[in-house]
Amino acid sequence: MSAIPTKNAIPTAADPDSAYVRIVSLTKRFGDFVAVDDVSLDIRRGEIFCLLGGSGSGKTTLLRMLAGFELPSAGTIRIDGADMSTIPPYERPVNMMFQSYALFPHMSVEKNVAFGLEQEGVGREQIRRQVGEILDIVKMGGFGARKPHQLSGGQRQRVALARALVKRPKLLLLDEPLAALDKKLREHTQFELINIQQRLGVTFIVVTHDQEEAMTLGTRLGVMNHGKIAQVGSPSDIYESPATRFVADFIGSVNMFEGRVSDEGADCLRIQCGELGCTVRAERTVSCTRGATVWTAIRPEKINISRQPLAAGAQQAGSAENLVRGTVREIAYMGDMSIYLVQIDSGKMLRVTLPNIMRGAERPLAREESVWLSWHGSSPVVLTE
């Protein structure tokens, strides 16, 4: 595999905060159903923005409104300052790569890629040159004369990408670009997509339901739920500091407990969790008052599992903070790591993952073994909604 490219950090434009694509209060209703509900979003020039959400979250409808296939019920879309509300798809400086690729089956690869340029009345010689260039970029140089049905899935994906990029659009929309590829090819293609995006400098908006894909591809992510944007942020923001229970639960797996704030310090909170049977001490990241109901979320990989009670972080001996006892109920060996389902004394199941660092551990944990679970004070995320 080629060297892993680093995602471009913040674009190096003169004004990094300028919104290249500005979506304001965008709403789309189909009858009584609100597919996209008052979404406002700024997308910067040159970034890969991933819209992530489950089916029916409105992400595809939002994408189709950007392409011009659906007209908004309310709100505006501006691309590079120009209002797109009434512009038909064939006049927008936007191209789309379809989930099904939508290659024209009766045309050769070359003809497919040339189609967009032909509509603009570009000269034949220039079309030939540009088509050749873009096919080389997607490594499909030798396949110009083939018909789509003579190509493999991965090759079709490349042709679809070339066709969408050949006009150098201001904005490229990708609808589940990798969903039709098998896992190995998908991982490889992710990095290639990032490479091509950086080389051409086109702004990408990617719609995906695959969180791994979104994390790898996206400079920023927008998590959608029920037609609304639940959170926007960098992949690590979204994973480490989810804003809501939905986001915490949707991205990765998480152990979540309801609790009550029992003590608030200047920089830490103590939360009494009945379900957990211990007090959770967490960093103070949200404003909440004593007695308020909150949820604490802890990622499975941030929990220690041991036979003896470990002093986690700066925890004082003897206190039952961030420490619970339980019994291993299930072990799933995944190769690079193992997943343990631990039933704590209150009866709740916790999910813990441990990397398998050693080959053939001396005395691996067994099912029904009694263990202690502990975590650092920075691990729990406190959520108020």
Added chain:
Amino acid sequence: MALLARLEPGGIDRVGGNLARLTTASGRRLVAGIPILWLLVLFLIPFIIVFRISFSEVRLAIPPYTPLLTWRHGSPVLQLHWSAYSFLFTDPLYVSSYLYSLKVAAVSTLCCLLIGYPMAYAIARSDAAMRPVLLMLIVLPFWTSFLLRVYAWIGLLKNNGVINNVLMYLGIIHHPLALLQTDFAVYIGIVYSYLPFMILPLYANLEKHDGTLLEAAADLGARPLRAFLRVTLPQSFAGIVAGSLLVFIPAVGEYVIPTLLGRTDQIMIGRVLSDEFFENRDWPVASAVAILILLLLVVPIMLFQRLERRELEAAK
């Protein structure tokens, strides 16, 4: 041996399997055999008879043509006459009838295509729940006899028919238009009767089209008309060919419509054929006319089949 086979473990299964294979094989042969027999008895044998008659000469007898084989001095002599065929090219009636039939069929096919394509397109793009209803309406005329429907057109087109009466009543015209017994009436009759045969294959083709291809075309900058011309039209080519052949082939040999609605000074080849058989009782010439129509039609059919085969291979 058979007993041993039955005693062996799995032996009975093997015998049963063989029997099953035998019955499926003979069943397959039976299923394929019935239509083959049908074609053999009702198409190939009559064709051979007609083909054979076309090489005879007419005579006043029963049957009214000369035998091909005669016995002379105890040995058979084969007598092939080309007179029926050469006669077709000496009398201008036949050539002009052939050409007229081809012209009528071609114009009617084009009209069917121009009317049928938008209809098929509209049905294919309509709401999925509406499609069966619309298709039903297309097929509905078949519930009335073909002959009755053509007769009905006489009532509409004749001098004191519905169309002329309405136009005169409205004061648009003062003398009845000569609509009946014109080329126009024949086109109306053929287009009206064969339109469903154009619409149905076109619909079957257009209905399968992927709507996202049109979205892709629009996304790449093609206006709706260009997207139609570059994407929809080329992909519906097979449907256009199928519908056109289904109209063109029967239209060439059409007998009823031109006889009831058409001109009297220019007849179509179907009428020539029937007149030769039943009026002139010249069976050899009638047979030669039939063989030539067949040759005229076999070429487009073979082209159609080649295209279909190519499409099937492409689909694989």
